[in-house]
Amino acid sequence: MDGYTGTLYIDPEPELLKEYEIRHQADTEEREELLRLRNQKDVTADGKEIRLLANIGNLDDLNTVLYYGAAGIGLFRSEFQYLGRENYPRENELFRAYKKVAEDMEGRPAVIRTVDLGADRQADYMAIPDEVNPMMGNRGIRLCLDRKKMFKAQLRAIYRASAYGNISLMYPMITSEEELDEIEELIREVKKGLDEKNIPYKDIRTGIMIETPAAVMISEDLGKRVDFLSLGTNDLTQYTLAMDRQNLLLKHKYNDHHPALVKMIRMVTEAGHRSGCNVYICGELAADSNLTEEFIQMGVDGLSVVPACVLPVRKAIRAAYADEKNRPEESGEDK
Ligand code: PEP
Numbered sequence: 338m339d340g341y342t343g344t345l346y347i348d349p350e351p352e353l354l355k356e357y358e359i360r361h362q363a364d365t366e367e368r369e370e371l372l373r374l375r376n377q378k379d380v381t382a383d384g385k386e387i388r389l390l391a392n393i394g395n396l397d398d399l400n401t402v403l404y405y406g407a408a409g410i411g412l413f414r415s416e417f418q419y420l421g422r423e424n425y426p427r428e429n430e431l432f433r434a435y436k437k438v439a440e441d442m443e444g445r446p447a448v449i450r451t452v453d454l455g456a457d458r459q460a461d462y463m464a465i466p467d468e469v470n471p472m473m474g475n476r477g478i479r480l481c482l483d484r485k486k487m488f489k490a491q492l493r494a495i496y497r498a499s500a501y502g503n504i505s506l507m508y509p510m511i512t513s514e515e516e517l518d519e520i521e522e523l524i525r526e527v528k529k530g531l532d533e534k535n536i537p538y539k540d541i542r543t544g545i546m547i548e549t550p551a552a553v554m555i556s557e558d559l560g561k562r563v564d565f566l567s568l569g570t571n572d573l574t575q576y577t578l579a580m581d582r583q584n585l586l587l588k589h590k591y592n593d594h595h596p597a598l599v600k601m602i603r604m605v606t607e608a609g610h611r612s613g614c615n616v617y618i619c620g621e622l623a624a625d626s627n628l629t630e631e632f633i634q635m636g637v638d639g640l641s642v643v644p645a646c647v648l649p650v651r652k653a654i655r656a657a658y659a660d661e662k663n664r665p666e667e668s669g670e671d672k
Pocket residue numbers: 412414453548568569570571572573619620621
């Protein structure tokens with residue numbers, strides 16, 4: 338079975354077997370070389386430190402974050418506690434999960450993305466009315482601000498868990514500062530409630546996912562209100578190209594390397610820095626090691642990728658030059 342292509346060979350010829358043995362050997366060597374990077378720093382060839390984090394979607398993934406030596410979690414997709422069940426999770430259940438994240442990370446940063454439900458992430462109990470265009474519909478922060486009881490339970494759980502480690506909070510699908518006004522009001526209420534009961538929490542860092550063109554265009558203003566921005570290139574691609582990221586008919590037209598995207602990443606990085614924010618990428622594009630050097634040269638401060646891509650991206654970071662001027666001149670063949 339060729340696991341890369343999904344091809345099953347029944348009774349393969351000896352030449353084919355030989356070819357696969359050679360490829361298997363090469364894969365093993367490459368993997369061993371990567372595993373040697375597990376404890377290495379994420380620093381470019383000219384000495385710039387880059388924050389390399391991992392994306393996870395459930396508690397089982399916590400071990401792989403540590404195994405591959407990521408600096409922490411750059412995107413914890415919190416939807417898993419809401420899907421495939423009969424009713425909303427209770428605050429205590431959420432709290433226990435976030436506390437585990439905080440504790441297992443042992444001081445490493447863990448960015449919890451508040452729940453991004455709606456569109457393709459729904460369960461019956463949520464009773465989300467049918468929408469003609471769900472991807473453009475009531476999802477992400479919009480749904481949370483519509484269902485404040487649900488959202489407050491999550492915010493409380495995150496703030497309670499913050500006492501146990503290095504947690505940050507990140508909001509998905511932001512399009513306006515008015516949404517931030519509403520979120521900040523809710524956070525004030527949550528903190529007041531915790532204070533009244535003497536429940537400990539930290540004043541945690543907050544961040545915004547930049548995954549709509551609107552957020553790109555106002556990223557400098559958004560950045561003034563939080564500590565970091567994180568580019569969600571998966572949604573940003575679909576909303577910029579106006580192409581559904583799951584529509585198979587568009588598979589060959591969907592281009593997440595579109596020059597518009599690359600330009601937006603540069604714009605957001607510069608705008609974020611002007612407003613004093615660190616800027617990360619947490620969409621799938623962050624794992625494309627062919628772009629690592631370009632991202633670093635744009636000034637992106639960190640990349641968050643699926644755990645299995647941590648080491649390949651680390652390799653690319655260590656080979657990259659943050660400043661072209663520092664790249665040694667290529668020696669000629671005759672020298
Ligand atoms: C994104 O949109 O790039 C992202 C990281 O969020 P998700 O893939 O969970 O929508």
